Amino acid sequence: MTGRLVERGDAGYDEARRVWNGMIDVHPVAVARAGSIRDIDLVLAAAQRTGLPLAVRGGGHNIAGHGTVEDGLVLDLGELRGVVVDPANQLVSVEPGATLADLDRATTRHGLAVPSGVVSATGVAGLALGGGIGWMTRSDGLTLDNLDSADVVTAACDHLHASEEENAELFWGLRGGGGNFGVVSSFTFRARRLPSLVLAGNLFYRRPRWESALSAFAGWAHALPDEMTPIVTFMVLPPEFGMGDDPWMTVGFAWISEDHRAGLALVDRLRSAAPPDAEEAGPTPWPVWQSAMDSVFPRGSRGYWKNVSFSRLDEEVVGVLVELASGITWRGTGIDVHHLEGAFGRVPEEATAFPNRSARFWLNVYGFWRDPGEDERLTAFARHVHARMQPFAEHGEYVNFLGAEDAHDPVEAARRAYGREKHHRLVALKNRYDPQNLFRLNHNVLPTPV
Template sequence: MTSMQQDGEIDLALQALRPRLAGSVIEPHDPLYDEARAVWNGMIDVRPRALVRAGSVGDIDHVLRTARTTGLPLAIRGGGHNIAGHGTVQGGLVLELGQLRSVEVDVAQRLVTVEPGATLADVDRATAQHGLVVPLGVISATGVAGLTLGGGVGWLTRSCGLSLDVLDSAEVITAAGEHLHASEEQNADLFWGLRGGGGNFGVVSSFTFRARHLPTAVLGGNFFYRPAHWKGALAAFDQWTQDVPDEMNSIVTFLVLPPDMGMGDEPWLIIGFAWVAENQQAGLELIGQLRNAAPPDQEEVGPTAWVDWQSAMDSLFPKGSRGYWKNISFSRMDDSAIDVLVGFASEVTWSGTGIDIHHMEGAFARVPEGETAFPNRSSKYWLNIYGFWQDPADDERLSAFARKAHGLMQPFGGHGQYVNFLGVETGQNAVDAARQAYGPETYDRLVALKNRFDPDNLFRINHNIPPTAG
């Protein structure tokens, strides 16, 4: 078949698709095309053959059928906040689920059912009014689907675990068009793979989470430290984390703060914390212990509404930001590790790169290794070096910084990587990304699932787990 004949068949297939949809097909000649093809990471600039904005869950089946019959490469886009740009594909077909954002809360059962295009903000608004919360990420514009399928590290990781740890069930549409219910009781092997294996096994059309009690107000705050105090603050933080209960969640950040915060143009170390319990006095006492051990240069501490806390840093990550991310887990925060951390963090004198250290442990660590496909439950900390710059001229330099910082932390690193914190990779690096992220035992188990549920690798625009040949 000539390329002209193939193009003609694709045109016919897309024409036949349109009347079957509740949503719409957007092609290069459409006025909405450039807006529709844009993803969060502005470094990803590709031109799909067509995008389908699903208007109902039923549209998913039609798009999968079209992808199978045309052979067009298929990308699935949920909330659209993926750093690696897997929500689009050059010359292929994009299934955009962003209009499917319904959130239903069963207050009596504490179950929250979420459509695949919903964001953290959608879920938080629906649950907080009932005094409930689902552990999600740290930026409210993040899509729930991709976050959960990869893991779900956020402000409640110590209190509640990952997002995938509270996933009760999922409705999945496979490459063959099967509609499967996945839970601990039904299709348990698929349910295991969905919790950490990314979008490799099908399109999840619905997620049901077990919600947790949300205090009337969260005790949130930040301690700010100038560079001269960084080493002492990190040492005190590590000591402080030895005994904090699950209700105390914390993230250390190195960042040049936005100008509107009035903090100048020097980098800061920020210890952010969220005490998620009704007894705020106990949280204040714990925060006081850290303050006494490492007095901050500035601070802000007080009760806050959960939806406000969860969206406090949204403005830092506008759509179209450019970024390359690297991550590594580690457990040592001794003098050697602190010297390395402070060394490369001190270089971040520009706005557009941040470094986060998530304190894990707690509920996260009590999930047995191997119970889900998430690769590592034993490390105390998880480091993410993340970009959010605006100027294309900074791409090479700031991507190189992330790689350098990641390399310097290797002597302290634990096993596995968090796929939601993996940036754009190409060539052999892209091929190796998933294998290196999961480790051999988990990876082999994921490959077995891939062979069963997607042997032709229809779902390959992701941190891909290719099926074995034959």
């Protein structure tokens, strides 16, 4: 290897085995920290020769903890963080260990951005392979919608280039199917022009205003131009926000256009319909806005997430959401409602493996606590929110917002996430590229038994 092999008993082993979710506390036999792309072949060959279960780790931010494995071998790509920007063609090549912070730092120097998530410590690889919902979803779609091509190392150590023109079916599966088909050694994204300062901010509402504010938001969201992406959040905000210990409803927004006056006029419409109790808004450097919520998800937090897609935001659904959010009286859990449509919704359903393009909203309920004694109570709350929203749910689940609790029945879990038709197509890809299921530490698509 050009990198390092960290085994049990070695200095740095405990740090090497850790992932973002503090609930995941397992002990691999060894962590292979790749120093170059060619180390990937060596680690894959070692896993197959020894029969050790293999975990592949990019940024290590996966909520389900798939970046590590008990008594197995971890391929850690976290030191491969290079980002190369071709500003003339608006293309960006990204190594598999890069984070959103690495990506944003490189692209904004050239007045460009690649649509991504909302926490800068997130790994680009896992985000892109699963989806990539964030502050540019309505203006430019998911992260995977902006993937131009990918270089993949398969279980047979074949090095393949996947794009719309080459290995097109594999390219389809990579965009939403996660790490089921190989290790992506390089991503190439299409970037978009971005103003040096974006208009972004938050409108904050105390509990008595939630029903009226959420109903006003529902009306406002019906006529939004693509340039506006809002996210509604319910939580007790971190202390550094200076908002006290009570829960807040926040309407966060990013306006991806140089015409800030038009964006402010749009925000004024919501402000007039639902006057906030507090607010912050103005021109903001993109990396600053992209990292604004980092403190909510510190490394080592104990985490458990569930998600549901839906399209109604009428009086009944508003009432249910407010009832559920009113149950959050502690610092350590949040509910996000991502407003979709726009560019996201115009991608044909069959174009990628992402499970649902018709939903108007995607809810994520998540935890970020420290005390193991809270595990049962706070995971139960997330499950309750998920169950309570089922009468309004549409098909599909977003794998980047899923924990690992369905590992006892991976076939049904994958069918539920992707839907029967897409799951069938993903199984065919798995049979072709990973028939022995080497890449099973993910939201696993099982190959057909031989």
